[in-house]
Amino acid sequence: MSTQQARGGIERKILTSILWVGVIPMGLALIIGWIFAYQGQQLAVSQELNTAARAAAGGVELSLRNQIREFEALAKDASIQSILQ
Numbered sequence: 001m002s003t004q005q006a007r008g009g010i011e012r013k014i015l016t017s018i019l020w021v022g023v024i025p026m027g028l029a030l031i032i033g034w035i036f037a038y039q040g041q042q043l044a045v046s047q048e049l050n051t052a053a054r055a056a057a058g059g060v061e062l063s064l065r066n067q068i069r070e071f072e073a074l075a076k077d078a079s080i081q082s083i084l085q
Contacts, residue, residue: 074080
């Protein structure tokens with residue numbers, strides 16, 4: 001009688017099924033979730049930096065506006081005008 005070897009034992013078939021049904025989809029879900037979290041974090045940081053830059057620009061503009069007012073007041077002062085003429 002010729003003996004034939006089984007192509008794959010039941011253990012191997014069960015392990016393969018577990019991999020296809022459980023481990024591989026879970027790994028893909030983790031990778032996709034990580035990509036979405038990474039992109040979301042990049043967007044959040046970008047928005048926060050944009051907000052901080054706008055706030056800093058507003059502060060600089062306010063400070064310069066006050067200095068320009070002071071210089072305009074000095075330029076209109078009669079004693080300064082008489083010295084410059």
